[in-house]
Amino acid sequence: MNGLKLPAMAAALLVLALTTRWAVSAEPEKPADYQWNLPKGFPRPYVPADNPMSAAKVELGRYLFYDSRMSVNGKQSCANCHKQDLAFTDGRAVGVGATGELHSRSAMSLVNVAYSAALTWSNPEMKSLEKQALVPMFGDHPVELGLREGDAFLPLLRSDSRYAALFARAFPADTDRFTMANVTKAIASFERSIISARSxxxxxxxxxxxxxxxxxxxxxxxxxxxxxxxxxxxxxxxxxxxxxxxxxxxxxxxxxxxxxxxxxxxxxxxxxxxxxxxxxxxxxxxxxxxxxxxxxxxxxxxxxxxxxxxxxxxxxxxxxxxxxxxxxxxxxxxxxxxxxxxxxxxxxxxxxxxxxxxxxxxxxxxxxxxxxxxxxxxxxxx
Ligand code: HEC
Ligand code: HEC
Structure with missing residues (x-):
């Protein structure tokens, strides 16, 4: 009897162990799993339904935000104009893009940008961080990062072993993970995570x-x-x-x-x-x-x-x-x-x-x- 029971229990444990492992590595983190740790007096930020927060997306977004390969000259990333030590601004009167072109406006702080009801200095229609991220990447009025549709950027992400792991954790359910939509979702999640009030x-x-x-x-x-x-x-x-x-x-x-x-x-x-x-x-x-x-x-x-x-x-x-x-x-x-x-x-x-x-x-x-x-x-x- 015991001889039969033990292997059955062991098998059950093994199944349990396997499914738990599988859950950890392949199931998207549930939005409830994300810890905001909001400061006193801060409400929960708005998060679009199709891009729930997860620690894995925030981490992927951080790598992308700081990846200088995300530009026409391979030298500039979001972080060139949004520097952490300057509360994510750049210390300049106006931004300077990857081709040297001057922006007409000054780079804005990204601390607590999750709470911004309209993004940039004066665009009442720009309400989504996911959409906004495309402007510096692909915009040519002015050129900021200077990427072009069909560039080598997505293939580059696909061929990078670090990104293979980061994208798999952030977007486990997707058959094609390496999409611009996922890139902007991750960057937006990272931006939303920059919440602070410890002054x-x-x-x-x-x-x-x-x-x-x-x-x-x-x-x-x-x-x-x-x-x-x-x-x-x-x-x-x-x-x-x-x-x-x-x-x-x-x-x-x-x-x-x-x-x-x-x-x-x-x-x-x-x-x-x-x-x-x-x-x-x-x-x-x-x-x-x-x-x-x-x-x-x-x-x-x-x-x-x-x-x-x-x-x-x-x-x-x-x-x-x-x-x-x-x-x-x-x-x-x-x-x-x-x-x-x-x-x-x-x-x-x-x-x-x-x-x-x-x-x-x-x-x-x-x-x-x-x-x-x-x-x-x-x-x-x-
Ligand atoms: C009528 C609304 C209004 C009032 C009142 C107001 N501000 Fe402003 N503030 C703005 C707007 C709008 C801007 C951006 C203006 C622009 O760039 O053209 C701004 C910009 C600023 C900036 C620059 C922010 C940056 O990131 O560059 C500072 C600093 C500032 N205000 C401080 C103050 C202080 C201090 C007072 C009180 C003496 C004040 N503001 C009163 C609306 C206001
Ligand atoms: C060349 C410098 C430059 C680069 C590179 C750049 N930005 Fe900006 N950023 C700016 C400027 C300038 C503004 C103000 C734009 C405006 O008002 O039209 C801005 C505004 C923003 C805002 C609006 C903030 C607010 O409070 O409304 C967000 C969000 C943002 N940038 C995110 C990003 C992200 C994400 C990237 C990388 C994909 C990036 N930026 C790359 C210069 C830059």
């Missing part, structure tokens, strides 16, 4: 650590949230941007704002091609309207504004205090204060030297020193 301000505000920020930063916080200075009206909520959405309100419409940076005479009041959402709506009232970006890590992401045309945070405060930027001479001459589309909240305000220093200290305490060193977001090829 001194978060420790002060959410964790009630009273000494996490200076007295000056506390005064700056009051100014930031005051009615007469009103920064918080556009840079609002947990991500300091009114262009924020989450799982609960993924479809919300957001507002774009003209902050009075320019007021060119004749034609359009903002220099082409950076005319704001007018580019899409062609409504004259939309010239110069841009997204209010997050102010998290803002001390790391100079120069500022959609075209990198303000060098410092002091310069940004001057612009707001004046209620618009005055450019005295040259092709951009004009007083942004008088731009007909300027948001009514940009009225200008008196700013003492003390107020200025306090506001800057407040903005600086939005820097999260951990996200820029977190190994989960770093270059995996090194």
């Amino acid at each position: 001194p301000y978060d420790r002060y505000h959410y964790d009630r650590e009273d000494d996490a920020v200076s007295e000056s930063a506390k005064r700056g916080e009051i100014l930031f949230f005051s009615q007469h200075i009103s920064c918080f009206r556009c840079h609002s909520g947990f991500n300091f941007s009114d262009a924020t959405a989450s799982e609960r309100n993924a479809d919300r419409e957001i507002e774009f704002h003209n902050t009075g940076l320019y007021n060119l005479s004749g034609g359009l009041s903002y220099p082409s091609p950076n005319v704001g959402i007018y580019e899409f709506t062609h409504a004259p009232a939309d010239v110069g309207k841009f997204k209010a970006p997050t102010l998290r890590n803002i001390a790391l992401t100079a120069p500022y504004m959609h075209d990198g045309s303000i060098q410092t945070l002091e310069g940004v405060l001057d612009h707001y205090a004046a209620g618009g930027r005055r450019i005295a001479s040259g092709p951009m001459a004009g007083n942004g204060h008088d731009n007909p589309n300027k948001d009514h909240l940009i009225g200008g305000f008196p700013l003492s030297a003390q107020d200025r220093a306090d506001l800057i200290d407040f903005l600086k305490c939005l820097t999260d020193d951990e996200v820029i060193r977190d190994p989960r977001f770093a270059n995996p090829w090194l």
